[in-house]
Amino acid sequence: MKIAIVHDWLTGMGGAEKVIIELHKMFPDAPIYTSVVNYDNLEPIFREMDIRTTFIQKLPFSKKKYNRYLPLFPLAFEALDLHEYDVILSSTTSIGVKGVLRNSSSVHICYCNTPPRYAWDFYHEYLNSAGRLQKLLIPFFMHYLRMYDQQSSMRVDYFIANSTNVSDRIKRIYNRNSIVIHPPVNTDYYQLSTQSEEFxxxxxxxxxxxxxxxxxxxxxxxxxxxxxxxxxxxxxxxxxxxxxxxxxxxxxxxxxxxxxxxxxxxxxxxxxxxxxxxxxxxxxxxxxxxxxxxxxxxxxxxxxxxxxxxxxxxxxxxxxxxxxxxxxxxxxxxxxxxxxxFSRENFKNKIKTYVDEKISLN
CATH class of the missing domain: 3.40.50.2000 (Glycogen Phosphorylase B;)
Structure with missing residues (x-):
């Protein structure tokens, strides 16, 4: 069984990147497809991964200004050739990943950290914080991207939400059901302390x-x-x-x-x-x-x-x-x-159980 992992971008460490680390540990042979990678801002473990990027990686200043290329994301992710994989595990907060193309017999399971908030719930806050030229361009592009985001959600077979809040949002925006599996937290590193100082x-x-x-x-x-x-x-x-x-x-x-x-x-x-x-x-x-x-x-x-x-x-x-x-x-x-x-072990056990269940149905 061949598995591919797909993620929006790898340009800095956050909760979504910690999900990718755990997925990599579970499926170490699975390549990771993403729009752009910047190893300078990632933990060293990412240099050990088989990371494959889209054409956006070669565009000017993409490592820091990748969000400027957002209108190209649907094209970039659809250009990825994933036909050889039996399972697509995607992780996303943005637009594009849900629309990857694959063969008709494969299974696409999407770990959705959220539907893109800049396109939906926080659109007006995002627009109001933009510059003058961006305020003219954003409404046009975002209208197109919202339509693509909804349509591409139908290419996903199964959704996993990272919280009840996100599960509700997936239902409201995509009209899709999802199971909740919370993100992994390093409870081994953050250990119990009985100290309590006045701050x-x-x-x-x-x-x-x-x-x-x-x-x-x-x-x-x-x-x-x-x-x-x-x-x-x-x-x-x-x-x-x-x-x-x-x-x-x-x-x-x-x-x-x-x-x-x-x-x-x-x-x-x-x-x-x-x-x-x-x-x-x-x-x-x-x-x-x-x-x-x-x-x-x-x-x-x-x-x-x-x-x-x-x-x-x-x-x-x-x-x-x-x-x-x-x-x-x-x-x-x-x-x-x-x-x-919310430990990493609980996360991995729940993901493995869910993936095995959905593969058995296919």
Whole structure:
């Protein structure tokens, strides 16, 4: 049985790339097809993989500006010759991968991290943040890409969603059913800690939709210590917003992130994510999570047992949640046990069971 893995792009490390690592470990002989790869921004294990790219790899500045070529993605992925494979395992958050062409007897199973949010749920936010010329071009191209995204979803035999939130979105946008298998979390690396120092913690890309500004303003108002690790376009703005109790450390290696994760009193997660791996990593360390109550955290955080939610993305709502958190007590060992449900081993076992089941039906 020959298997191929297909992914949008490999240009930096994130939750989707961690899924690819686990799929590679499960199917080490399977080549990985993707639009473009930039090994400089990936973990060393990717250099050991058989990665095959589309023609977009050869276009100018594609390693950093790959999103500029988004209108070409359907053409690029349809140009891949996958006729020799019995199983196509795709992983996607974008447009193009679902449309790969294969032989009529093969099975295409898609691990969908989300239908592309820039094309659907967050389209107007995406458009409003664009430059003047882009605002003229985006509506035309996005109309075409939305139609292609829906049509190409019919080429997938089976969908796996990474959360209940994404499963609902797949049903609404593609009118397709899906099973939920949560992404793999390295619960072996993020180990239980009973330390608890007087600071809250965030690790995140510093981009606007992550809403790190809410956490900064809440901790400014409450005079609480907050440590933030991460880099991004919002760094300078957030640094100006930060009061004397807020520390921004920029980019840090995993060992430093784990150290702060294990010593904090709680992890703050103010954004809206399809899944959100960092809250689970914090819970693997035995740390409760204070999260905006929407999206993937509804699958991962158990209210008043492993964390609490705030219901509105406002400073006042987060302030109230922090004060509520400080009036409660949490059991580190129970939080850790809850996080183990999302381990890499559980992910691999569920994927293998599902793939074997669907292959047997074919």
């Amino acid at each position: 809250y913690f965030i690790v995140s890309r510093l981009v606007s939709y992550k809403r790190i500004d809410l956490a900064i303003e809440a901790c400014n108002q409450l005079n609480r210590k907050l440590v933030i690790i991460g880099n991004g376009e919002e760094l300078n703005r957030l640094a100006k917003l930060a009061g004397p109790t807020v520390t921004l450390l920029g980019y840090q290696v995993d060992e430093i992130i784990r150290d702060y994760m294990q010593r904090c009193k709680a992890f703050i997660f103010p954004g809206y994510e399809d899944f959100g791996i960092t809250p689970v990593e914090a819970m693997a360390c035995g740390k409760p999570v204070i999260a905006f109550g929407k999206g993937g955290v509804l699958d991962t955080v158990s209210p008043n047992e492993t964390g609490i939610f705030f219901e509105q993305q406002t400073v006042n709502s987060l302030v109230d949640a922090i004060l509520k958190f400080e009036s409660l007590s949490f059991d580190e060992k129970k939080i850790r046990m809850h996080a183990e449900f």
